Amino acid sequence: MKTAMLTHADCLTHVTPEGHPERVARLEHVLHTLEPLDVNRVTAPMAADDDILRIHPPSYLEELRRALPAEGQVALDGDTWVSPGSLNAAFRGAGAAVRAVDMVLGGEAPNAFAAVRPPGHHAETDTPMGFCLFGNAALAAKHALDHHGLSRVAVVDFDVHHGNGTQDLLWDEKRALLITSQQIPLFPGTGRADETGAYDTILNIPLPPGSDGALMRQEYQDKAFPRLRAFKPELIIISAGFDAHADDPLANLEWQTEDFAWITAELCVLADELCDGRVVSTLEGGYDLHALSASVLAHLQELMKAAK
Ligand SMILES: [Zn+2]
Numbered sequence: 001m002k003t004a005m006l007t008h009a010d011c012l013t014h015v016t017p018e019g020h021p022e023r024v025a026r027l028e029h030v031l032h033t034l035e036p037l038d039v040n041r042v043t044a045p046m047a048a049d050d051d052i053l054r055i056h057p058p059s060y061l062e063e064l065r066r067a068l069p070a071e072g073q074v075a076l077d078g079d080t081w082v083s084p085g086s087l088n089a090a091f092r093g094a095g096a097a098v099r100a101v102d103m104v105l106g107g108e109a110p111n112a113f114a115a116v117r118p119p120g121h122h123a124e125t126d127t128p129m130g131f132c133l134f135g136n137a138a139l140a141a142k143h144a145l146d147h148h149g150l151s152r153v154a155v156v157d158f159d160v161h162h163g164n165g166t167q168d169l170l171w172d173e174k175r176a177l178l179i180t181s182q183q184i185p186l187f188p189g190t191g192r193a194d195e196t197g198a199y200d201t202i203l204n205i206p207l208p209p210g211s212d213g214a215l216m217r218q219e220y221q222d223k224a225f226p227r228l229r230a231f232k233p234e235l236i237i238i239s240a241g242f243d244a245h246a247d248d249p250l251a252n253l254e255w256q257t258e259d260f261a262w263i264t265a266e267l268c269v270l271a272d273e274l275c276d277g278r279v280v281s282t283l284e285g286g287y288d289l290h291a292l293s294a295s296v297l298a299h300l301q302e303l304m305k306a307a308k
Pocket of ligand 1: 159160161241243284285286
């Protein structure tokens with residue numbers, strides 16, 4: 001069976017102001033780069049309101065709908081903008097995460113990647129933040145737990161920024177293990193090692209500015225992989241951000257494209273060992289078009305190698 005790749009043209013209708021790093025061209029460039037791949041291409045559905053309400057309160061949805069402009073763009077905070085197409089894009093992103101979980105748990109795909117934007121891991125329970133509107137990775141986790149009845153899921157977030165939103169949404173969810181590595185200091189300012197969740201199911205791995213893929217590999221081998229093995233997840237969800245790349249303009253880590261291939265391959269090996277290879281990955285950050293596309297390609301190629 002082939003790796004599933006979920007996306008939708010609506011994700012290109014979320015338009016940010018000129019010069020904003022989280023721009024339409026990111027996904028255009030990624031989709032163009034992935035065109036030759038032999039994957040199962042799936043049109044991402046809209047998430048239902050009930051899906052979103054697994055992680056965000058009704059008032060949050062109402063506020064987003066009220067904030068949506070008829071034309072142009074409006075800022076929800078200094079970083080996070082919405083245009084007329086933004087909610088459709090966000091509903092497709094969340095829908096892709098939900099559908100990806102359905103496919104992988106339903107035996108329709110061995111693993112899956114959601115090529116979507118806006119990203120999701122900074123969106124907190126009732127606060128949009130850091131370019132993000134809905135917490136896609138946390139939603140995938142809750143959907144797997146509450147809809148499919150899994151007992152344990154893991155979320156691994158290797159975006160260079162702390163997945164504060166995912167941490168907020170899963171803080172008191174003892175059935176979910178969240179492992180998140182991030183450059184510190186950097187936006188959003190959280191993600192210290194002593195942030196461990198209400199039930200000690202959150203592992204934060206801070207990485208110093210200027211550190212490279214060798215340190216990341218060591219940290220994952222020493223800290224992340226033993227936690228995953230001990231937790232025994234039935235599904236591994238990846239918050240796949242590629243802004244730890246050395247060429248990325250928003251951060252100061254020195255990972256290379258091969259490092260993203262390595263972490264993906266290692267997580268697939270662990271998934272094989274722990275949960276029949278079941279991996280759902282969703283796109284987060286990555287702001288240098290070439291580094292982003294090359295790294296997403298490497299990520300997909302590892303998922304495809306692991307597919308069976
Ligand atoms: Zn990021």
